[in-house]
Amino acid sequence: MPAIRSHGASSRQKKPPAGFDDIRDDLEVFAIKMKDAQNAPPTAGGGVAAPKHQAQWPIFQIAHQRSRYVYELYYEKEAISRPLYDWLLKNGYADPMLIAKWKKQGYEKLCCLRCIQTKETNFQSTCICRVPKAQLKDEQDVQCVNCGCRGCASSD
Ligand SMILES: [Zn+2]
Ligand SMILES: [Zn+2]
Structure with missing residues (x-):
């Protein structure tokens, strides 16, 4: 049987599952922050233009924060249902690839997927932010160029 085509104006996006209203405000805050970040000219503070690579940070x-929020709601607080969790991933409220990493041992705090994509870095190793603090030289100030992470090793 062929699928029945919907002609409604709201057919573009399926209605979110129950429970969405409870988190709508929080998601709205993330959406506003994201919009600001995408529109804001990059500055290093004090109105000085930041290096290009920092614009994406x-x-x-x-x-990361938004994915974490959704991840915690479902896996730690158990505050949302599976249908709602799936809906959020499908609609771009969280990054399923990043969350998949968090579930793996050693990646619980991973900042972003770029930092484990070693091919894109100049180094033939994992990003500096993935190195546990204990293995770094004394007082070495870590901040990676990918996303500005200051360290996300699980043991930190
Ligand atoms: Zn990191
Ligand atoms: Zn990094």
């Missing part, structure tokens, strides 16, 4: 950081 807030976007990565907000995407």
Whole structure:
């Protein structure tokens, strides 16, 4: 039997499952932050233009926070249902690839997927932010160029 085509104006996006209203405000805050980050000219503070690679940092950081928020709601707080969780992933409220990493041992705090994509870095190893603090030289100040992460090793 062929699928019945819907002609409604709201057919573009399926109605979210129950429970969405409870988190709508939080998601709205993330959406506003993300919009600001995408529109804001990159500055290093004090109105000084930041290096180009830093322009993406807030976007990565907000995407991380939002994915974390959804992840915690479902896996830690058990505050949302599976249908709602799936819906959120499908509609771009969280990054399923990143969440898949968090479930793996050693990647619980991973900042962003870029930092484990070693091919894109100049180094033939994992990003500096993935190195546990204990293995770094004393007082070495870590901040990676991918997303501005200051360290996300699980043992930190
Ligand atoms: Zn990191
Ligand atoms: Zn990194």
